[in-house]
Amino acid sequence: MELKEHLDRPTSGWSRGTGPDADVVVSSRVRLARNIANIRFPSRQSPEEATEVLTLAERAVGILGDDWDFYRLAPLTAPDRRVLVEKHLISPQLARQPQAAAVAMSHDERSSLMVNEEDHLRLQVMEPGRNLPQAWQEANAMDDRLEADLEYAFEPDLGYLTACPTNLGTGMRASAMVHLPVLVMSGRVGALLQAVTKIGYAVRGMYGEGTDAVGNLFQVSNQRTLGMSEEEIVAHLDQVLGQVIQAERESRHELRNQSPDHLADRVGRAYGILRGARLLTTAEAMRLISDIRLGIALGMLPEIDYATVNALLVICRSGYLARVAGRELPAAERDVLRARLVREHLQRAEAAAGGR
């Protein structure tokens, strides 16, 4: 499959689907860090070693199957690399160091593999909704197939050896993207996330810098990677997730009982603006998208679904807009194009819903 097709499409396999507890959990992801034995880590590697890793990775991807493709990042434009970041297929760090980097992905983009980021290989599987065990199973199977061809750096006591000791052992980072608009609205999110942090899980805003969680989207992930099995890590994180889901649902329930009209008004206005605006900044779009996702969760917007909103999260971003325009746009032109693409996307979703 041509990379162009991946870049032109604002949706991915996971983002078109719906999973368990989708009212709060947008997606689940498992990422495994792996390195090839006897080759220096990317930050210290010679150009020859970097090429060797690329060659070995490309060969190993070949045995993953016909629905996998391998793409080097060096020939890509900066906006196209950003689109890959916006679709969660590569990390911002990989996009910044494209020379010896590559990405491989399955046609449906549920599974992908970064080459020469901080570690030689970073495998990832994304699933819609709350579905960490499934993501782990698939990542595990993918890892088995790669391992048949590659000799991983591994020590019995320390597990899989990684460039940073924070990933040592399982090399596994399991995470879930959660949408917590009402916990944010009611000011309770700080206390909840602090509690989650205290018991050893990392929480950060999905978009935006630092603690500023644009769009009320947060990522919860495990910190420890050594001394627990992958199944234990997944099970514990899933429990934490259960608590977060419950807290957000209770807040929503409360809000709905206390001020149902205000809530319906907020959702309705958000949809109206997205449906009619001619200028949209990223910040405004992200705020309104959060409101309409809440509206879908509460059954207030039957004309659209989670897949529609997931696509909007990519459509609004600067890399995707530059791709559509065919060039980097100044901010003012971006706001015009963003508003148009959002409008058209919602019109199409409504038409599809009407035809059902």
Place this chain on the structure above:
Amino acid sequence: MVCEECGRPATVHVTTIANGQRQDHHLCESCAREKGELEFLPDAQKALETWIASLTGLAGHAAQAPGTAAVPDVSCPHCGLTFREFTQTSLLGCPQCYRSMAQALAPVITHVQGTAGHSGKLPNRLEGAVRRQQDIRRLREALARHVAREEYEEAARVRDRLRALEREEGEGGGGT
């Protein structure tokens, strides 16, 4: 309820328990942000960097005192990385670093990961041998525990299993 800092409506409610004393604070969002109550723990790697920085800061002071080692003066013969360089980036140079700088790295690994060894997935090529080594390690720990608690019947059972595994290990049998 109003913010105890500025009198605007309080939206952040923080309960802290220290030395058995419960304290409740009520803040508005901007005051809470300023006071750091809304700060989330940064990613694990950032935390590690901060910790290492504090460690090397302390080590710098320690170096003043005669006879105390500062940052361990070791490097990896395979990739040339020094431990000092590691403390600046928190990235190792190659897989062999974990062996060649094992002593210097041990406190770092304990700090971020705890003391337990790997108990997750194993590469298929090592499955049999490594599982056996892990089992032997666990049984030895269990044996010591039972002996310490004077649970001799349990200890005998564990010892028999341990001996059987050690025999296999000695024969170099590639158990699968």
